[in-house]
Amino acid sequence: MKIKTPRAATVLVAFLLTAPVALLAADGAKTAQLPTPPQSDKALLKSVDAKTLPNAPTTDQTTAAKLVYGLLSDSRYAYRPRALDDTLSADMYKRYLEALDGGKQFFTAQDIARFDAYKFKFDDAIKSGNLDPAYAIFGTYRQRFDARVTYARNLLKQDIFTFTGNDRFEYDREDAPWVADEAALDALWKQTVRNDWLRLKLAGKQPEDIRKTLDKRYLNMAKGVAELKGEDVFQTFLNSYANAIDPHTDYFTPRSADNFNMTMSLSLEGIGAVLQKQDDVVAIREIVPGGPASKSHKLKVGDRIVAVGQSDSGVMEDVVGWRIDDVVGKIRGAKGTKVRLDVIPAEAGLDSHPNRLVLVRDKVRLEDQAAKSEIITLPAANGTPARRIGVVKLPGFYQDFEGRRRNDGDYASATRDVAKLLTKLRGDKVDGVVLDLRNNGGGSLDEAIDLTGLFIERGPVVQQRESGGRVQVYGDEDSGIAWEGPLAVLINRGSASASEIFAGAIQDYGRGLVIGETSFGKGTVQNLVDLDRWPANETARFGQVKLTIAQFFRVSGGSTQNKGVVPDIAFPVSVDASEFGESTYDNALPWTRIAGVQHTRYGNFAPLLPKLETMHSARIAKDKEFQWWSEDVAQFREERAKKSVSLNEAERRAERDRDDAKRKLRQEQRKALGLAIDPLADDNADDGLASSERDIAKDAAREKLADQRPDPLLRESAAILADAVQLLNADGKLSATVLPQAATPGHWAD
Structure with missing residues (x-):
């Protein structure tokens, strides 16, 4: 296994994120x-x-x-x-x-x-x-x-x-x-x-x-x-x-900056609970596994927090009616310190006597947002053997920058987590790996570079042009790879910045197939500047600025700015470029290119793509789940274009009845065809409620079930990768054309 270590020269504290911080909204x-x-x-x-x-x-x-x-x-x-x-x-x-x-x-x-x-x-x-x-x-x-x-x-x-x-x-x-x-x-x-x-x-x-x-x-x-x-x-x-x-330049107040850094590091110091405002009280939305709240076995989803006290003897402050971030500020605190909570159970009335709970704060890892893996098994068909395709889902390019600076042995890192998952998948003898970067909005530039290094030998990964015009090349400096076998990268319009660096590098190296939709199109680099560093304040007073400091370019010389990464095998477009993406910003930088840099070309998939397209088209013509997804995308885009909705009850009820009938029919067809059942098929109608008006426990459970819904795009991506493996194994001449450097990473033969 290849574990990436900090480069000796410098650690880039740079970010590659999709969108500005949310402003005041109501x-x-x-x-x-x-x-x-x-x-x-x-x-x-x-x-x-x-x-x-x-x-x-x-x-x-x-x-x-x-x-x-x-x-x-x-x-x-x-x-x-x-x-x-x-x-x-x-x-x-x-x-x-x-x-x-x-x-x-x-x-x-x-x-x-x-x-x-x-x-x-x-x-x-x-x-x-x-x-x-x-x-x-x-x-x-x-x-x-x-x-x-x-x-x-x-x-x-x-x-x-x-x-x-x-x-x-x-x-x-x-x-x-x-x-x-x-x-x-x-x-x-x-x-x-x-x-x-x-x-x-x-x-x-x-x-x-x-x-x-x-x-x-x-x-x-x-x-x-x-x-x-x-x-x-x-x-x-x-x-x-x-x-x-x-x-992508933003200002953060000191409190906003803390929350941003927590998100980037996937860790915090507190009790390990996600909170939600419901009317005038703050309730438990989720309990983070392994945190103090989880270990106490005394808190559950839906419980309401009505008072907070510090240490063993601090005054209990009534927090009913408080802003949620003010309540969070009281509960969060340094590892090893105590916090007391007055809690009313979810099933009790708000006027019930609260239970007093004492918790010792600890460092909590936000595992739900970390990389995860699974295996998709594709049955034998048409004379081809069964295939096991490993999937790594990466929601963000996270890194605990402070932990890395302190050289903590187990700091949060997307690359380190993915490397461990690849080792496990290798042990499970998968035939290929799909890295799922859908809706991955970016994160650490270092992580984008290091993650690419898990799949290539040493070489450049990204070029960065600064304001003065100087171009620097950043690349993988470690020899060895974590996964040398068949690889595909799944992207969509929500894949941005660091995701685009990684997908673009894999494409430029000919290291793997890129599948899905054209990506977001963000080709700029941001750095987080602490405004307290000039006065050298001991406490945070002035906030921080996420500042655009450079533009990045692929090793081939092209920018992803505005144009994004174009997939080798395209799926139907779920959202138009005029509605979402870098191209929708009126002050986005234009697309441009610079000179490319020398890099290894492991493969050239162009001769393979027509065959893959033919096999893909034939398969989705029979794939009910993929067809349903395509139909839903078309309906979504049609409705979105209207920008208004009828207030005629009969018309709206007819639309609702049609949608209900469609869901029921699909569920029946799933059963008849032996497909996986959609756990939310019977609970997908509009209930007319805001999230704060729903039963928290039921709503949180429903959110978890959403992760278990059939994913035809992921399965089809695995099937496309399996097709590529089969074609290259069966045709030596084609394999020699597509993957000329068979002794290097990218050798896909069995």
């Missing part, structure tokens, strides 16, 4: 009496009730804004710096409005006309640290949200819930114009509420239950926005600047 409603147009930023701030506003910018936030400006405007740091001027200010202004009200559900054209006075002030706000424009706009946003919720709740008392006409609910308003005035917002929200009601009615709910459910939903939406703090507004505002530089 599934909700509002609008009210417009305040008198202010004469200045201060006037608008004063026009909003002070109790509803977050605090003004702190001294630390003012400093952080200036530090971010220094980074993003300096070519020594940013790959594509942009001058912070009126042009960029207008771009920031547009992005800030999109972050607050991307669906155009709250602001009116009158609001926007008034806000336009700030269009060329955002640059000055960043430079000076005077963030009044951001808070002024947010103050109006909160007013509008509260008003929309009030309006929505009042609608529930009216007799408007008959569904016999030709009305439609427009659910995609991203490209729609701002509505003219409050009356237009009322009309928009009336359809929104009616659609919410109709969904619950179609799910079998009675009017009184529907009214209670929706009233609570809208009230909780208002509470969620009321809980937003100054740091939330500040992060959203600074991200309007960061995202204007390029789609």
Whole structure:
């Protein structure tokens, strides 16, 4: 087995991620009496009730804004710096409005006309640290949200819930114009509420239950926005600047930075429980195996945490009504320290006496997000032998950077985990390996390089061009490989960055087949810059910036930017490039190429592809599961293009009945054909509920069952790889053409 070790020269703390950090978002409603147009930023701030506003910018936030400006405007740091001027200010202004009200559900054209006075002030706000424009706009946003919720709740008392006409609910308003005035917002929200009601009615709910459910939903939406703090507004505002530089530059507050680093390292120090907000309490959504919560055997999914205390004697703080991240902040803590929890069991009423639980915090590994393996057995058919294809599913290119720096013996690493799985699959004598990178949005650049090294001898993996034009080549420096046999890489539109580096390198080396959809198309590299390093603060104060520092290129010289990695064998496109991917960003870098670098070419699959395509087409023509998937993709794309849905009950019920009948028929056909049963086939109808409104234990169990659903794309990928093995073994001349270097990695013969 080949275990990768840190390169001697340097450890690149770089990231390759698909999308910007989520900004302020709300599934909700509002609008009210417009305040008198202010004469200045201060006037608008004063026009909003002070109790509803977050605090003004702190001294630390003012400093952080200036530090971010220094980074993003300096070519020594940013790959594509942009001058912070009126042009960029207008771009920031547009992005800030999109972050607050991307669906155009709250602001009116009158609001926007008034806000336009700030269009060329955002640059000055960043430079000076005077963030009044951001808070002024947010103050109006909160007013509008509260008003929309009030309006929505009042609608529930009216007799408007008959569904016999030709009305439609427009659910995609991203490209729609701002509505003219409050009356237009009322009309928009009336359809929104009616659609919410109709969904619950179609799910079998009675009017009184529907009214209670929706009233609570809208009230909780208002509470969620009321809980937003100054740091939330500040992060959203600074991200309007960061995202204007390029789609993958982001600002993190200190708390957001901690969460980001935890995700990247797949580890945290705490009790090992995933929490979820449900109404005013925080409940257990999942218990991480091996963590303190799991080992105690005293917590279960659905239990509610109502108070938290530190150590043996710290005061118990009532956390009912708190924001979930504030509760998490109290529960998470250093390894070896104690935390006390007051817990009400899932089956008990919220007014029941809580149980007191004491847990010792520990380091917890988030195994659910780590690499996993399985084996697909393909039966003998048409004179070909049975094949066993190993599958490695890798959801992200994770790495515990701190653990690696400290040279911890067991730091989390995607490459190390995959290497162990490959050793096990080798012991299981599989005939080939499919590496499943679907929806793998990226991660550590080091891990992308090291993972490629598990399948090739020494050689370049990726080229990186910095802002000054200097090109560096990074590659695998270790001899030996972890898997030299048949290999396929499965990708889709959600495969990005590090996934594209790996898939592109495997393709350029001719080391394996790439199967699936064209990938995301992100070809830039980000570094995480700690803003506290310049003042050398002992505690985190200013946050961090994920900053684009370079563009990467394949060893063949081409970029994945915008174009992505094109598979050798393509599956039907599930989402169009105009809807998802790098090409949808208005400020993405263009595609380009540089000179390639010398690298080994283990194989050339071009002569093999026509035969594989023919065998693939013949097989899926008989594969019910693959056909069903293709049908569902076509239906999804058709529905997505409509951007609205009917509010006619008979029409919606007919659609629902057709979908139910289709699922039942498919389940019957599965049984008749001896196919694997879909565990969610009888539980796939729209229940009309938000996730926080469902029974947590049942919803979590349903989520687990989703992992057991039939996966025709993965099975077909395994079959394509098995076809390639069979063709190359049966035809010596073809094998010599496709794999000329039979003594090197990529020798697929039995």
